[in-house]
Amino acid sequence: MTMGCDGFVFAGVASGLKKRGGKDLGLILAETPASAAAVFTRNRVQAAPVHLSRERIRSGCCRAVIANSGSANCCTGDAGRKAAQRAAALAAGALGIPEEQVLTASTGVIGLPLEVSRIEAAMPALTAALHPGGIEDFAAAIMTTDTRPKIASAGGTVGGKDFKVLGCAKGAGMIRPAMATLLAFPVPDAAMAPGLLREALATAVDRSFNRITVDGHTSTTDTVILMAGGRSGVKVETPEGCEVFQKALDEVTGALARKIVGDGEGATKLVEVRVAGAPSDAGARAVADAVANSSLVKTALFGQDANWGRVLAAAGRAGVPFEPEKADLYFDEVRMVAGGAGSGPEAEARATEVLKRREFTLTLDLHAVAGSASVLTCDFSIDYVKINADYRS
Amino acid sequence: MTMGCDGFVFAGVASGLKKRGGKDLGLILAETPASAAAVFTRNRVQAAPVHLSRERIRSGCCRAVIANSGSANCCTGDAGRKAAQRAAALAAGALGIPEEQVLTASTGVIGLPLEVSRIEAAMPALTAALHPGGIEDFAAAIMTTDTRPKIASAGGTVGGKDFKVLGCAKGAGMIRPAMATLLAFPVPDAAMAPGLLREALATAVDRSFNRITVDGHTSTTDTVILMAGGRSGVKVETPEGCEVFQKALDEVTGALARKIVGDGEGATKLVEVRVAGAPSDAGARAVADAVANSSLVKTALFGQDANWGRVLAAAGRAGVPFEPEKADLYFDEVRMVAGGAGSGPEAEARATEVLKRREFTLTLDLHAVAGSASVLTCDFSIDYVKINADYRS
Numbered sequence: 001m002t003m004g005c006d007g008f009v010f011a012g013v014a015s016g017l018k019k020r021g022g023k024d025l026g027l028i029l030a031e032t033p034a035s036a037a038a039v040f041t042r043n044r045v046q047a048a049p050v051h052l053s054r055e056r057i058r059s060g061c062c063r064a065v066i067a068n069s070g071s072a073n074c075c076t077g078d079a080g081r082k083a084a085q086r087a088a089a090l091a092a093g094a095l096g097i098p099e100e101q102v103l104t105a106s107t108g109v110i111g112l113p114l115e116v117s118r119i120e121a122a123m124p125a126l127t128a129a130l131h132p133g134g135i136e137d138f139a140a141a142i143m144t145t146d147t148r149p150k151i152a153s154a155g156g157t158v159g160g161k162d163f164k165v166l167g168c169a170k171g172a173g174m175i176r177p178a179m180a181t182l183l184a185f186p187v188p189d190a191a192m193a194p195g196l197l198r199e200a201l202a203t204a205v206d207r208s209f210n211r212i213t214v215d216g217h218t219s220t221t222d223t224v225i226l227m228a229g230g231r232s233g234v235k236v237e238t239p240e241g242c243e244v245f246q247k248a249l250d251e252v253t254g255a256l257a258r259k260i261v262g263d264g265e266g267a268t269k270l271v272e273v274r275v276a277g278a279p280s281d282a283g284a285r286a287v288a289d290a291v292a293n294s295s296l297v298k299t300a301l302f303g304q305d306a307n308w309g310r311v312l313a314a315a316g317r318a319g320v321p322f323e324p325e326k327a328d329l330y331f332d333e334v335r336m337v338a339g340g341a342g343s344g345p346e347a348e349a350r351a352t353e354v355l356k357r358r359e360f361t362l363t364l365d366l367h368a369v370a371g372s373a374s375v376l377t378c379d380f381s382i383d384y385v386k387i388n389a390d391y392r393s
Numbered sequence: 394m395t396m397g398c399d400g401f402v403f404a405g406v407a408s409g410l411k412k413r414g415g416k417d418l419g420l421i422l423a424e425t426p427a428s429a430a431a432v433f434t435r436n437r438v439q440a441a442p443v444h445l446s447r448e449r450i451r452s453g454c455c456r457a458v459i460a461n462s463g464s465a466n467c468c469t470g471d472a473g474r475k476a477a478q479r480a481a482a483l484a485a486g487a488l489g490i491p492e493e494q495v496l497t498a499s500t501g502v503i504g505l506p507l508e509v510s511r512i513e514a515a516m517p518a519l520t521a522a523l524h525p526g527g528i529e530d531f532a533a534a535i536m537t538t539d540t541r542p543k544i545a546s547a548g549g550t551v552g553g554k555d556f557k558v559l560g561c562a563k564g565a566g567m568i569r570p571a572m573a574t575l576l577a578f579p580v581p582d583a584a585m586a587p588g589l590l591r592e593a594l595a596t597a598v599d600r601s602f603n604r605i606t607v608d609g610h611t612s613t614t615d616t617v618i619l620m621a622g623g624r625s626g627v628k629v630e631t632p633e634g635c636e637v638f639q640k641a642l643d644e645v646t647g648a649l650a651r652k653i654v655g656d657g658e659g660a661t662k663l664v665e666v667r668v669a670g671a672p673s674d675a676g677a678r679a680v681a682d683a684v685a686n687s688s689l690v691k692t693a694l695f696g697q698d699a700n701w702g703r704v705l706a707a708a709g710r711a712g713v714p715f716e717p718e719k720a721d722l723y724f725d726e727v728r729m730v731a732g733g734a735g736s737g738p739e740a741e742a743r744a745t746e747v748l749k750r751r752e753f754t755l756t757l758d759l760h761a762v763a764g765s766a767s768v769l770t771c772d773f774s775i776d777y778v779k780i781n782a783d784y785r786s
Contacts, residue, residue, distance in 0.1 A: 309503020389775075
């Protein structure tokens with residue numbers, strides 16, 4: 001089955017930017033001008049394409065995105081800024097569209113100059129490869145330590161007409177809930193004004209990419225670009241229409257976020273950390289983040305060790321007031337901690353069985369007030385260290 | 394050479410609390426009542442001995458500390474509180490001193506009940522083993538994943554008389570700069586009022602145990618107890634005397650902090666992260682903490698990869714405003730980044746040589762204002778994951 005979304009064409013080719021070979025240059029083209037919105041990393045250190053795309057998205061219009069892996073084009077100075085502009089200009093020239101309507105995104109090693117000559121050389125092949133079913137090639141071209149391309153789609157009906165949202169993302173490392181994740185590109189075939197798109201994207205990102213972590217890092221290149229075409233004939237403009245659209249967009253960004261954590265660097269587990277009964281939702285979020293980012297919790301998950309004390313210890317350092325002697329902790333359906341103390345060897349044996357699952361949920365109920373939050377994380381494995389000790393070599 | 398400190402005796406024995414065997418129960422006795430001060434973890438989840446010792450230290454007086462490894466006696470409910478009290482009572486009975494003058498400290502697995510019957514059975518052997526040269530046995534008894542006991546000493550002269558500060562500590566994991574480190578016990582043979590002791594200890598901890606990290610965790614059992622005897626005949630009471638005392642105490646806590654990071658779980662490198670030119674000292678500290686706790690920086694250190702982009706990316710997510718294009722980064726003497734961009738392959742080759750050293754310094758100069766800070770960290774190795782995936786098994 002070929003995946004596509006009316007009005008968009010995609011391509012991904014190998015240009016030689018990736019040291020180890022493989023597809024590394026991708027292009028998305030909206031066949032007619034699309035309205036667009038984007039969110040970017042909040043890191044103080046930002047890659048050149050982030051600066052460029054943030055500037056250009058202000059128009060609310062985007063025709064194409066050119067994205068590469070291999071170099072993040074970050075900490076590359078003036079040459080980096082020029083390289084990002086040049087990449088966009090090359091795409092614009094080849095596609096015959098205005099340069100200002102081309103956004104860029106890069107991912108890979110920080111500090112490595114972007115060899116724009118390779119992009120120039122690959123441009124004819126890249127534009128020739130554009131086709132409606134090309135999203136898998138595009139998704140492969142933005143992968144770094146990802147082991148598989150990440151694609152999701154969903155649909156809805158507005159005013160009696162069906163629309164679709166197709167999206168892809170890359171993740172793997174430097175994933176943390178502080179604005180978006182590495183790169184993600186949802187493209188609906190519904191039409192929508194840029195202002196409404198911005199609201200929908202902010203909501204979707206807060207519910208998905210802002211609630212995942214792999215290693216507690218904020219990347220310098222995080223970019224999510226949402227381009228709304230309109231080929232389906234659906235116009236999203238009423239509150240009801242926006243609600244239907246939000247649901248479909250959330251489904252796509254949520255599925256992509258989950259795929260990112262499940263394919264986290266070295267990950268063998270996908271774990272949801274739920275906190276309930278916190279003093280506030282924000283407090284619940286802080287506690288969930290502390291647990292989800294704890295290397296001691298994450299190594300215990302890898303070791304399939306129901307080391308519940310580490311979960312409580314991580315929760316306790318979040319700076320959120322709660323009474324430890326009221327806390328309950330569940331590993332899926334197993335209540336491992338009741339009233340701040342362990343439930344004993346039998347519960348621990350059952351919790352150990354839960355830990356053998358590929359996916360499960362840790363639920364921490366603080367029994368304070370009604371604040372709740374949920375964060376997705378993965379375990380911390382020997383392979384994570386191996387991948388990151390050798391990443392550049 | 395036997396290490397000792399006039400007026401103190403120490404012991405450490407194997408009581409069976411440690412699953413894998415070895416010394417696990419330690420005792421320090423001040424031969425005459427000592428004035429004392431202590432600092433404890435700021436984690437919301439605190440072990441039973443932390444509650445007990447915090448209560449008792451208010452008197453400013455302490456005769457003895459009984460410490461164990463194997464169980465942290467944390468999240469152990471009422472039974473845990475009683476076990477901590479019972480351990481202190483057993484020591485007080487055996488030593489013939491008031492129970493309120495005995496403090497306790499525990500380290501090990503969270504949630505595991507403290508088998509106080511083992512402490513009772515070992516008490517005769519423990520008190521019989523007390524001797525002036527026993528600090529190595531005591532230091533061994535508080536080890537968990539530490540590979541070696543940590544002891545340091547320093548001296549000074551006040552009013553023409555010499556005094557000495559002897560101290561020991563354990564560390565290894567759950568080490569983070571948020572109040573103290575796991576367990577540390579400096580014992581000077583100078584006399585000093587509890588109020589002055591508290592000030593001196595707070596200063597010393599801020600300069601030492603609050604500036605180290607292994608894994609970004611705050612333990613539930615962090616305890617530093619400072620007991621001032623007086624057998625040297627030195628009385629510390631003048632500002633000049635306090636200054637001399639502070640210097641000696643700082644020397645001991647600083648050396649212990651360094652030993653803790655150098656023996657961090659799985660550590661192969663001891664790295665000082667220095668930040669200069671930040672908007673403020675607090676800002677510099679936040680940036681240094683972000684770099685020192687970054688798993689991406691730490692895995693690159695393990696891989697001996699001069700991946701300077703990760704250092705800048707970690708600095709950029711600290712929430713501290715700075716201009717990346719002004720930043721310089723040094724690996725020891727090698728300027729790897731100048732004005733926010735890499736210095737090229739020759740500098741990188743030299744930086745890679747620096748990374749082969751066992752100890753080195755990363756200096757990040759933000760060229761904003763004059764704020765500076767320094768934090769000690771270690772690398773993040775495959776062994777860290779192995780140690781923490783199997784810690785309880």
